Amino acid sequence: MTIPIVMDVDTGVDDACALLLAACHPGLDLRAVTCVGGNTVVDDVVRNTLTVLDVAGRADVPVARGAARPLLEEPVDARHVHGDDGMGDLGWEFSSRQPDERHAVELLRDLFLAAATDGEPITLVPTAPMTNVALLLRTYPQAAQGISRIVFMGGAARHGNATASAEFNVFHDPEAAAIVLDAAAELGIPVTMYGLDVFYEPVITRAEAERLVASGGHGPAELAGALIAFQCDRFGAPSATIGDAGAVCAVLDPQGLQCVSMPVRVELAGTWSRGRTIADARDWAGDLAHDPHGKAPATIEVALGVDARRYADLWLHSVHG
Amino acid sequence: MTIPIVMDVDTGVDDACALLLAACHPGLDLRAVTCVGGNTVVDDVVRNTLTVLDVAGRADVPVARGAARPLLEEPVDARHVHGDDGMGDLGWEFSSRQPDERHAVELLRDLFLAAATDGEPITLVPTAPMTNVALLLRTYPQAAQGISRIVFMGGAARHGNATASAEFNVFHDPEAAAIVLDAAAELGIPVTMYGLDVFYEPVITRAEAERLVASGGHGPAELAGALIAFQCDRFGAPSATIGDAGAVCAVLDPQGLQCVSMPVRVELAGTWSRGRTIADARDWAGDLAHDPHGKAPATIEVALGVDARRYADLWLHSVHG
Amino acid sequence: MTIPIVMDVDTGVDDACALLLAACHPGLDLRAVTCVGGNTVVDDVVRNTLTVLDVAGRADVPVARGAARPLLEEPVDARHVHGDDGMGDLGWEFSSRQPDERHAVELLRDLFLAAATDGEPITLVPTAPMTNVALLLRTYPQAAQGISRIVFMGGAARHGNATASAEFNVFHDPEAAAIVLDAAAELGIPVTMYGLDVFYEPVITRAEAERLVASGGHGPAELAGALIAFQCDRFGAPSATIGDAGAVCAVLDPQGLQCVSMPVRVELAGTWSRGRTIADARDWAGDLAHDPHGKAPATIEVALGVDARRYADLWLHSVHG
Amino acid sequence: MTIPIVMDVDTGVDDACALLLAACHPGLDLRAVTCVGGNTVVDDVVRNTLTVLDVAGRADVPVARGAARPLLEEPVDARHVHGDDGMGDLGWEFSSRQPDERHAVELLRDLFLAAATDGEPITLVPTAPMTNVALLLRTYPQAAQGISRIVFMGGAARHGNATASAEFNVFHDPEAAAIVLDAAAELGIPVTMYGLDVFYEPVITRAEAERLVASGGHGPAELAGALIAFQCDRFGAPSATIGDAGAVCAVLDPQGLQCVSMPVRVELAGTWSRGRTIADARDWAGDLAHDPHGKAPATIEVALGVDARRYADLWLHSVHG
Numbered sequence A, B, C, D: 001m002t003i004p005i006v007m008d009v010d011t012g013v014d015d016a017c018a019l020l021l022a023a024c025h026p027g028l029d030l031r032a033v034t035c036v037g038g039n040t041v042v043d044d045v046v047r048n049t050l051t052v053l054d055v056a057g058r059a060d061v062p063v064a065r066g067a068a069r070p071l072l073e074e075p076v077d078a079r080h081v082h083g084d085d086g087m088g089d090l091g092w093e094f095s096s097r098q099p100d101e102r103h104a105v106e107l108l109r110d111l112f113l114a115a116a117t118d119g120e121p122i123t124l125v126p127t128a129p130m131t132n133v134a135l136l137l138r139t140y141p142q143a144a145q146g147i148s149r150i151v152f153m154g155g156a157a158r159h160g161n162a163t164a165s166a167e168f169n170v171f172h173d174p175e176a177a178a179i180v181l182d183a184a185a186e187l188g189i190p191v192t193m194y195g196l197d198v199f200y201e202p203v204i205t206r207a208e209a210e211r212l213v214a215s216g217g218h219g220p221a222e223l224a225g226a227l228i229a230f231q232c233d234r235f236g237a238p239s240a241t242i243g244d245a246g247a248v249c250a251v252l253d254p255q256g257l258q259c260v261s262m263p264v265r266v267e268l269a270g271t272w273s274r275g276r277t278i279a280d281a282r283d284w285a286g287d288l289a290h291d292p293h294g295k296a297p298a299t300i301e302v303a304l305g306v307d308a309r310r311y312a313d314l315w316l317h318s319v320h321g
């Protein structure tokens, strides 16, 4: 019994790792991938995404171009992290496949409406700023009926990375994240936040990466290894996180993740707090009547712990084929 | 030589006044009307809009349903101003016409892309929270090439009405207004803000309204008169503003409006300032190097004065037929 | 019948103009002057203030040093406006008089408590960031009983100068201004805001300034003329505002000022609105029940118009002696 | 070798526990206690504080009345936590001693200036909203030279209690807390934050409380026990935190506390974040050049772990006499 999923990405080195897992694992039925500007410009995201899927032998998966920029924030440039081409400057040949003619929002709408009709709702896994998802849910809220749940990489219950308060994906389009949480609460979509409290933990060593590379043949294992090795080089570290791929692991293996159900809001204002995901750890069964804010509308699953080796191994074995 | 226009409305008593002018005046070519939740719920907006167009003999104009709610703000209820049906509870028979099958955002996209191809860009006149326009410009920015300019009812250079700082349309979807200004600056769309500095000035007296009603025949004049009379009754006043219709006058007769070109931003945060349109009256040719904010990206035409009688007469004569 | 006043200043070219008027006009009984960091550093403010009072023959007026910096904002440097010495770099010999031993807050407290006991409350005229006044009212709220009213230079009902939204004095210590308005409402102190809506209007021509300078003798007229001439030079203009001195005129001649009573708040947050004085022009006798903010606690007199020539003449004749 | 300390309190059940420890422990030289409105109104705080000190046989310690209200926030009422009299409604006879004639700010100034002269700086322990401390540091910054460090109860690195983001003491006067951190950085005062990450951990059981009560004689042990028992009753719990007393333990026994040095800011704005203490857990030795906020000016010791039993025992043995 496979799980149908759609990914929304800004490929991106670790989105590539996530795509390889989603494309290769037999337990997932990857229906489509939508692209958004984030780690790099959206046209490069599309190209990188098509390339990764081709390498994984999944030229059948439709890829659609989405929003080129966040709703309100200025676009950012993360080439210092992801390389000039957004995918590690590995020198692999890029795919010449064309993306789907539809805008990402329309492709998502069509898939989810069909899934609703078929009674087989799909898991949506955004590993990028959630601009596309926000535009979808505000333009076509009825699409929610075809979404079984959203597992997104982003946010943090404790500490940020883009700022002391905020995590990158949410910081780069805070309004989009706020819309997604708000719409999910309104439309009844379960949400899991795979954020910084777990993100950096599942790691692959350089030795493991080199074994992947050694498998050769320009297949998914070689690409996966090269991506990890790139990160080890870039940060001068003996291992690198699988990053966004952890959110795909969370779909495949929820038992490997320790989640707590918490009311969560996205702070959009504030001098130092914009883009923070405020996870409310208090006991609302107790007396919180003096809180002037009241309980946040969206209660979601917040990942606070992960069996890091288990997720790293899941990824490693899956991409090794 | 007629001016092609599209309206985006939340009909609404004064949106109805604006639609009657746009539908009846020979100088305008009303290509479509898109609907958004605002003064009343979006389904009632669609019904009211179809009804007004039918009364005006313009069943040819496509009407599309758009966003049911703002991007982030809670939907509001202005039935205390516009009546239970959103259009004055006049008891007129509602249209049974069906709206266009497309979502408002798609209808707008199709029209503007076609206009761009034809080299005949269209004037967009939003008289409601700008949710639809924001979704359009962020999903399909290329549509901007088919927009000759945006003349919107909303905002205020001096004082608000929803709050001391903010005008209703902007206050009810501040992120949408901010996106529209930002995208207009980025995509090169000229913008005119027809806001509270002029909005209340063009008025129709009760006597004038009664003469319109007396023309009878369930035509646009009778409806126009009934709408003004409703407002006189509701506020116990001897006259009522043509409201949103002034923005249509601004398209037809720009000489009747005194505008000043000013950098404008929408404040989204602030304890008391959310939804304010900050119109910068300072001389940026002088030395403003000490301003920590810098000049706003969007410089737009802000209506600060209006020849009120001229606009009232323009409306009166147009709807009288 | 003279009016007892205390000034709180950041001398500053136009504070000097204000001090000359307050020191020389027989209708005012200048009891003390307190100093705060603002246009220049507080030690220079003290020295400049003592110098101006000495020139005016008022070495009897106690001067106290107050806050060196705003409550939360970083101190600013306005030497580009006021000259390196904060008072036009005129080369006049500085006073060698020592300030009062007490901190400004204690001097103000002592004066106001004595005035309360004597039944002769004093008018407080701040023409600088209101740090001292805020510290006073929060540390010694009982001092309010000795304050007949506060007439401050600062704020704006329409447009800012430090930013599009905010006026300099309020922008440089917004928390202080907010505390003063809040405390004034709580403690029953009437407040008049002499802000940017009138500030720039009363002007002195270069020719008038030169006639003042020609009176010679190192007296107040010569200094007054030199200060105006400095400003004309600095801005390459044929005339210069009397600036802060207008707030002293407002005490002497309230009939020359058109004020409207309005609820006013200071915005402390906001991306673009920090330091704005929000003057609420709406009719609270009407139905504003839908305003989520409610009416501001402080209703104050906001100067919206000034008989500019009348105030300029009042200043001119007073400093001419 | 005793440590000279001054406490600033809003007594308050747990401030009373803290005062008992500070008054009774031979390792501390309690020089004065200043009072601020918080848990209850300031006049009751003064009365409660005098009463606790009298019970502890410390009528020699001067007590001064300070700010009745926060800088900008509305005063709060925490009688639902602390009882109608603010100290558990225990029915103990209140002290008839008069407080010091000086305002709290002046008493603090005098003590710290004297300590600076003597070369024996004092530890300041605020366990309440920091209004008094903020007024002190902005009015008399030179007092900082007599402060060896500030150990305050307040804030949170992880989660709030007043709101999901903010801890009570900071939430009730956020501007004061921000001023204290800012001034501490500017004036070189070391700061330790004893906040919610440790606050609730050192607890006393009901049985232990009853043994304290049984010691009788209307002495500190009996009062201490009654205060703990009150809290057990109020919350229906088998034990109660020593609360503010933990901050005094932190002075006496720093080895019992696990602190991490972190840049910390207080968020004053934000829709949901006002009053949050933002503790930055990132490694600023790494590359954080892309953070638009930069490093916070104040780097302080943040208590993240506590040897709870050790602190509870320290308190228990000290108040038992």
Ligand SMILES: [Ca+2]
Residues within 6 Å of the ligand: A009, A010, A011, A012, A014, A015, A039, A127, A128, A244
């Ligand atoms: Ca990503």
Ligand SMILES: [Ca+2]
Residues within 6 Å of the ligand: B009, B010, B011, B012, B014, B015, B039, B127, B128, B244
């Ligand atoms: Ca409307």
Ligand SMILES: [Ca+2]
Residues within 6 Å of the ligand: C009, C010, C011, C012, C014, C015, C039, C127, C128, C244
């Ligand atoms: Ca000044």
Ligand SMILES: [Ca+2]
Residues within 6 Å of the ligand: D009, D010, D011, D012, D014, D015, D039, D127, D128, D244
């Ligand atoms: Ca306390």
